[in-house]
Amino acid sequence: MAATPTGEKTPMPDDLAIHTETIQPVSTAKTDNDIPEEYRAELDNGDITVEALGGTVDDLPAGYYRSFNFIGTITALCFGQISCYFGFVMPANILTIINEDIGPNPNYVWTALIWNLTQAVAFVLVGRLSDLLGRRWFFILGNAIGLVGSIIACVAPNIPVLIVGSAFIGIGAGVQLSFSMVIGELIPNKYRGFGISCIFVSALPLTAFGPVIIRSMVLHTAAGWRWSFYINVIVLTIVVALFYFCYHPPTYEMLHARRAHNVSRWKMVDFVGILLFTAGLLVLLLGISWGGSIYPWKSAKVIGFIVGGAVILILLVVWEIYGAGEYPLIPINLFRNRHYVGVIITAAVGSMVYYSLLVLWPVQITELYDTDIMAVGWKSCVVAGAALIGQGACGVFVRILGKHKLQMIISVSLLTAFTGAMAATTPTTPGMAVTFIFLASVCLGYVENVALTIGPFCLEQADLGLALGLLGATRSTLATTAQAIFETILSNKLITNIPKYVIPAVLDAGLPQSSVDALLAGLSAGNMTGVPDITPAIEAAATEGNKQAYSHSFQIVYLAAVAFGCCGIMAALNAPNSESKFTNIVPRKLHGKGVGKVQEKDAPATEA
Known part of the structure; x- marks a missing residue:
């Protein structure tokens, strides 16, 4: 039963009551005094049923965890990360x-670009729509799409087919990397950072x-290399099966207790917003990705x-403000929340450095330090590996240290300094570089882990998926x-x-001026x-000159990273201190016969 704003109880529709009986509610005797204050508003507004709330750890069924x-x-989330x-x-x-193969x-x-594009779009769609419609089928179908992509990649006879497979895999990754939505609902708030780090680890x-x-x-x-996709097919088969049989979060009916029978779930889907967001983000990212690599920045395309x-x-x-109605895909008023905006921009800066290092660091190694595969x-x-250490350390210290604004300021400042x-x-300081x-x-x-932990605390619990989805999409973009x-720049x-x-070095080593162009072409081809008149001494001089060229070019890249x-x-100066949110409250809970027996409680729930 749900409470009206006047405190009266309204009967639950018969078909919904039957549904919740089959999923074993925690206690039909729960009173308003048992509900944590911060979630009582959801019940008063008729947003969710009591059965959807987790309450505190003591409210959960015996043996729930x-x-x-x-x-x-949890196993499905771990395999999804893998x-x-x-x-x-x-x-x-x-x-x-x-590509050589x-x-x-x-x-x-x-292959990499399309993965980033589809992942960025999937973050927001999964986050927002699963907030409104329930998460279960988004996680099942999202991983199933990734499975299809892996099968395509396994047998890809050429690059175009591999690109198609990568597009599907990117959609699945958008779901898999949204694991913090599930963690943020199913474990106590005070252990949220630790839970996120466990999935990473x-x-x-x-x-x-x-x-x-x-x-x-x-x-x-x-x-x-096909073995990577072969193994992924096995992993995703396990993930899809586990989500299907084990993951039973609150349903659409539970999330919309009073409106589920009066409002079609399709009316909650902002189809125009989805079309504009998907098209706009894909077109924008395509242009950015093409610039300087596939086409010159000044090209018309x-x-x-x-x-x-x-x-x-x-x-x-414009559509979200004036035309989307009650359920916009991206509520624009979120961007007036300076705490939330501060968190997602700080997290995005970390990702800007991270993904760039993933691409540029192997190039720097090859050109300056080592060519052995x-x-x-x-x-x-x-x-x-080092990022994982940081994620794990945050899981341990984010609650213990508190002062989350200061944690973000210090960590992003150190990131900037070391970058x-x-x-x-x-070329002579490989140890320093490493x-x-x-x-x-x-x-x-x-x-990254601080942002994933405290970002959702900036918004209402009902917008958990939206908070993390926007954070993920912003980071990817x-x-x-x-x-x-x-x-x-490089x-x-x-x-x-x-x-x-290179040219002065090879000329000093004895290369004729007439052979310079051929040497530069050969150097580029590896x-x-x-090259006419080439000698071991000239080749060594060219290699050393090339290292110097790359070294000075990378210097400019890293200095540019300092600006970001x-x-x-x-x-980070706008990030919140969220110590008061680190409570023993469990926002939502799983249902179904596999979650343990009902545990009746006579005493009111307490917070840790």
């Missing part, structure tokens, strides 16, 4: 190798050693797509933008720095054996 449904759900590595992170580390095709970069072997594992597959198995995407997103804002793989592990320090590295990359990655992992900017600087440092870091520091 040892139940088949809960353990199966799937992200097999489905994208590991293959992305060897895209050039994959089933290409060559100049469009192979689309569950993928430890792949996070720490993914580049080495995928390169070992290439060197030592007949199927090579790049400018047209960036401007077109921006115009569509402006139309989205396994050595590059081992050094590439530093970024993701900027990379500008001081040279150390600074490690420390920067630890800081960005800490920033700005990370894609930063990656394009950094790659453009390529533009190389255009001037390679002739600046093979200088056909400063934006993150300013955003």
